[in-house]
Amino acid sequence: MDNLLIARSLFGTTMAFHIIFATIGVGLPLMILTAELLYQKTKDLDYVVMAKRWTKTFAVLLGVGIPTGTIAGVQLSLLWPGFMEVIGRVMPLPFQIEIYAFFIEALFMSIYVYAAERIAPWMRVISLTLVALGALASAVLITNVHAFQGTPAGFRYENGKFLDINPWEAFFNPSFFVTAGHVALSAYVVGAFVVASVAAFKMMRNKYGSRVYLFHQKALMVSLVLGGIFSFLTAINGHESAQYLHEYQPEKLAAAEGLFETQSHAPLAIGGITDRETQTIKGAIEIPWLLSFLAGNSFDTVVVGLNDFPEELWPPLFIHTLFNAMVGIGSLLILISLVGIVWKKFMKKDRFPKWFLWVLVASGPLAVIAIECGWIFACTGRQPWVIYRVLATADSVTSATNLGVLFLLFFSVYALLGITVVAVLLYFFRKNTELDDIQKAEKGA
Amino acid sequence: MTNELIAITILWGFVFIYSIMATMDFGAGFWSMIYINRKKTRATNIANRYLSPTWEVTNTFIVALVVAVYSLFPKAAYTLGTILLVPGSMILLLLAVRSAFLVFSNIATEYKKPLTYVSGITGILIPGLLISVLPVAHGAFIEYEGGHPSLNLQKLFTSPNEYAFIGFAISSTLFLSSLLLADYSKTSNEMEAYKVYLRDCRILGPISLLMAFAIMLTLRAETPWLYTRMMDDLPLLFVSLGFFLIGGISLFLPSFSNKEERGMPRIAVIAVTIQYFIASYVYGKAHLPYMVYPNVTIQSGFTDPNSFMAVFITYIAGFAILFPGFIYFWRLFMHDKKYLRQKSS
Numbered sequence: 001m002d003n004l005l006i007a008r009s010l011f012g013t014t015m016a017f018h019i020i021f022a023t024i025g026v027g028l029p030l031m032i033l034t035a036e037l038l039y040q041k042t043k044d045l046d047y048v049v050m051a052k053r054w055t056k057t058f059a060v061l062l063g064v065g066i067p068t069g070t071i072a073g074v075q076l077s078l079l080w081p082g083f084m085e086v087i088g089r090v091m092p093l094p095f096q097i098e099i100y101a102f103f104i105e106a107l108f109m110s111i112y113v114y115a116a117e118r119i120a121p122w123m124r125v126i127s128l129t130l131v132a133l134g135a136l137a138s139a140v141l142i143t144n145v146h147a148f149q150g151t152p153a154g155f156r157y158e159n160g161k162f163l164d165i166n167p168w169e170a171f172f173n174p175s176f177f178v179t180a181g182h183v184a185l186s187a188y189v190v191g192a193f194v195v196a197s198v199a200a201f202k203m204m205r206n207k208y209g210s211r212v213y214l215f216h217q218k219a220l221m222v223s224l225v226l227g228g229i230f231s232f233l234t235a236i237n238g239h240e241s242a243q244y245l246h247e248y249q250p251e252k253l254a255a256a257e258g259l260f261e262t263q264s265h266a267p268l269a270i271g272g273i274t275d276r277e278t279q280t281i282k283g284a285i286e287i288p289w290l291l292s293f294l295a296g297n298s299f300d301t302v303v304v305g306l307n308d309f310p311e312e313l314w315p316p317l318f319i320h321t322l323f324n325a326m327v328g329i330g331s332l333l334i335l336i337s338l339v340g341i342v343w344k345k346f347m348k349k350d351r352f353p354k355w356f357l358w359v360l361v362a363s364g365p366l367a368v369i370a371i372e373c374g375w376i377f378a379c380t381g382r383q384p385w386v387i388y389r390v391l392a393t394a395d396s397v398t399s400a401t402n403l404g405v406l407f408l409l410f411f412s413v414y415a416l417l418g419i420t421v422v423a424v425l426l427y428f429f430r431k432n433t434e435l436d437d438i439q440k441a442e443k444g445a
Numbered sequence: 446m447t448n449e450l451i452a453i454t455i456l457w458g459f460v461f462i463y464s465i466m467a468t469m470d471f472g473a474g475f476w477s478m479i480y481i482n483r484k485k486t487r488a489t490n491i492a493n494r495y496l497s498p499t500w501e502v503t504n505t506f507i508v509a510l511v512v513a514v515y516s517l518f519p520k521a522a523y524t525l526g527t528i529l530l531v532p533g534s535m536i537l538l539l540l541a542v543r544s545a546f547l548v549f550s551n552i553a554t555e556y557k558k559p560l561t562y563v564s565g566i567t568g569i570l571i572p573g574l575l576i577s578v579l580p581v582a583h584g585a586f587i588e589y590e591g592g593h594p595s596l597n598l599q600k601l602f603t604s605p606n607e608y609a610f611i612g613f614a615i616s617s618t619l620f621l622s623s624l625l626l627a628d629y630s631k632t633s634n635e636m637e638a639y640k641v642y643l644r645d646c647r648i649l650g651p652i653s654l655l656m657a658f659a660i661m662l663t664l665r666a667e668t669p670w671l672y673t674r675m676m677d678d679l680p681l682l683f684v685s686l687g688f689f690l691i692g693g694i695s696l697f698l699p700s701f702s703n704k705e706e707r708g709m710p711r712i713a714v715i716a717v718t719i720q721y722f723i724a725s726y727v728y729g730k731a732h733l734p735y736m737v738y739p740n741v742t743i744q745s746g747f748t749d750p751n752s753f754m755a756v757f758i759t760y761i762a763g764f765a766i767l768f769p770g771f772i773y774f775w776r777l778f779m780h781d782k783k784y785l786r787q788k789s790s
């Protein structure tokens with residue numbers, strides 16, 4: 001493997017690992033906050049227990065999320081010094097402001113966890129709100145850098161020089177709001193469905209109608225409602241993201257849809273594998289005219305095809321599959337929450353069929369897979385550019401060699417952390433069961 | 446002051462704050478490992494009581510530091526990023542294991558011991574590698590091929606100067622953290638733990654001082670340009686030494702509040718911090734204008750003026766917003782008698 005490829009794999013692995021913890025780290029605080037607020041409203045102690053157990057989980061996940069994020073931040077300079085030089089010059093603000101978001105999250109997280117008994121309940125809610133806002137802001141700001149990579153703004157680039165630099169214009173680059181919105185909303189989707197997964201699993205493991213069963217049923221309903229709302233919003237906003245691609249990165253959209261010829265009334269291809277030789281998508285279901293409509297809200301919208309670009313500037317064609325997986329999972333999650341809510345709240349059935357519980361168990365991992373697909377699609381689909389039409393990935397990579405050993409070392413450490421974090425969580429919750437916590441809360445009240 | 450000087454002062458401020466906080470953080474992790482079997486003195490508890498709420502905040506400072514380098518001096522970040530790939534990655538790997546296992550050790554109580562050992566040992570190695578950025582930036586280990594800088598690792602790791610720096614980083618981490626923990630345990634009324642940490646700082650203080658001399662000696666042989674420039678400020682170096690001695694003496698004098706007890710750790714902490722401040726000022730001043738000798742200076746590494754203004758404004762706004770948060774945090778964990786004197790945990 002050449003150096004560039006190892007650097008890409010190494011950074012991609014770091015991000016793919018960090019993102020799991022980071023996304024849950026954005027999503028979970030909102031769930032905790034919801035539980036705290038539900039308790040204030042209903043005075044049902046189960047919600048206190050939920051908040052407590054989710055907080056513990058969150059604190060453990062932070063133990064991996066923070067150091068892997070630190071790795072990501074530093075690795076950007078170590079692996080892509082050419083990229084970070086440009087970012088430092090033109091787009092320093094998001095990273096800079098992100099530091100404050102990290103501080104807010106770190107300060108108030110410690111306060112919420114270690115000073116909980118010493119501060120007033122309203123201060124607890126404020127601390128938690130600040131933790132949730134801090135996490136959200138971290139995600140939004142880092143995504144802004146990614147948005148800038150796709151729709152760079154705030155400078156003129158001539159003869160390899162960056163002129164007329166305006167960092168605020170770079171900050172408010174065209175796709176900032178859409179992209180940041182998509183990442184934030186999808187993180188709440190992940191937070192909700194990860195909780196739903198665990199709750200559904202525990203419901204299967206416990207006797208129907210038992211104390212523990214009912215506890216998890218409450219958690220499940222909270223997460224289905226939030227998950228439903230947010231997956232719906234994610235889809236709407238994702239549609240807008242696709243329209244931005246149509247406008248700003250047409251070759252990415254073309255590769256995502258496997259469209260070779262520029263045309264109006266373009267069809268939408270679902271599934272299948274894009275074939276470079278025959279310029280077709282093998283095994284896809286085609287819906288006539290739909291792509292044109294999705295891209296520009298009218299059937300005569302002309303969608304640009306890959307053949308309008310030189311082949312060396314094509315993104316890799318497998319992003320079609322990643323895009324399909326993300327959208328497919330997104331649609332499925334909307335369906336799952338609708339079914340769950342209708343079944344319970346409108347049809348007033350008292351228990352879910354077993355197969356549906358299994359679907360719910362799968363929903364959390366599916367949401368995480370959607371995130372991974374979305375990011376790999378977005379980053380890989382930008383290739384060969386690290387900053388679209390300004391800086392090529394190959395020109396920004398480090399000149400140091402022998403990255404292979406480092407790749408192995410980082411990979412092993414991620415494996416170690418991944419395994420231990422799961423073991424620690426399992427150990428902790430096996431020792432401290434829901435029932436213990438519920439009884440403790442009832443005694444304390 | 447020129448913009449470049451303002452920027453490098455901000456950066457230096459971050460380095461200074463981070464080095465004090467990191468010292469405390471990694472040192473406390475190490476002590477909590479060392480005294481884990483001595484339940485009675487509660488020295489481990491004291492270290493953990495400090496460490497648990499603070500490590501995240503400390504970690505954020507290292508991120509702030511890296512971000513400050515690339516947003517204020519992008520060109521320097523390019524060179525530093527290229528040459529620090531290996532040492533930087535080592536730090537990151539150790540840091541990841543250390544932070545994660547620190548958190549795990551507080552959760553999986555039955556496995557506390559092995560987990561604490563992993564985080565304590567990986568943690569104490571980190572300052573040694575972090576400080577290596579300094580000898581690397583002195584330039585002697587950097588080679589240029591076709592305009593691309595690269596670090597000669599073999600040359601770095603056979604240099605006495607590098608080992609003097611490593612020795613200094615580790616010994617002063619242990620010294621400063623035991624000093625701060627002595628103060629912290631005294632405030633917490635944990636006299637057993639206080640005695641333990643007081644003894645540790647009496648031993649480690651002189652060792653750190655020796656290491657500092659070792660740095661100067663090896664610097665004279667390996668990096669004469671820096672050595673002679675530092676020697677231009679010899680009077681300040683003596684003032685710095687003077688504060689170290691004040692700190693040392695105050696560890697042996699009887700305490701104000703309680704004549705039976707020996708040592709005034711609060712005064713020692715302040716004196717030693719001032720000592721570090723002056724010494725690092727002299728070092729930093731001698732280093733200027735070079736960021737990476739001899740090719741990158743603060744002028745050549747500096748960012749675009751528009752970007753600098755924008756970043757500078759966010760620094761001011763950010764700190765204004767965060768300041769109350771820091772005060773609140775400090776009151777809850779460093780100043781609240783209920784937290785400090787808790788008997789459980």
Ligand code: HDD
Nearest residue numbers: 179183186189235238239241242327330370371374375378
């Ligand atoms: C739970 C996760 C999740 C779900 C259900 C969806 N997405 Fe997504 N998507 C992401 C998670 C995500 C992401 C991981 O957060 C990405 C990667 C980069 C980004 O900005 O967000 C993303 C990127 C992304 C992009 C690329 C933006 C770019 O390359 O700059 C488009 C066009 C869409 N999404 C569209 C959709 C549509 C039409 C969905 C319909 C259901 C959808 N996404 C569901």
Ligand code: HEM
Nearest residue numbers: 008012015016019142143145146375376379380385386393
């Ligand atoms: C968090 C989830 C993310 C994942 C899973 C992810 C994944 C990846 C992958 C797989 C690559 C290699 C692409 C290739 O070479 O084919 C990559 C490259 C890269 N990504 Fe992302 N990425 C994520 C987020 C981000 C964000 C938020 C940024 C912005 C700061 C970013 C910036 C980059 C850069 C600079 C590269 C290297 C240059 C390049 O290949 O374009 N990534 N990422």
Ligand code: HEM
Nearest residue numbers: 021022025065066069070072073102135138139142504505
């Ligand atoms: C869009 C993808 C990303 C999201 C949603 C995200 C979000 C977060 C969040 C919420 C945290 C706090 C820790 C936690 O809750 O687990 C965090 C930590 C961190 N992230 Fe990410 N992040 C992303 C990508 C990146 C990238 C590309 C970088 C590198 C530039 C990065 C750098 C960091 C750093 C340095 C930390 C540690 C902060 C600290 O020390 O307190 N993140 N991230």
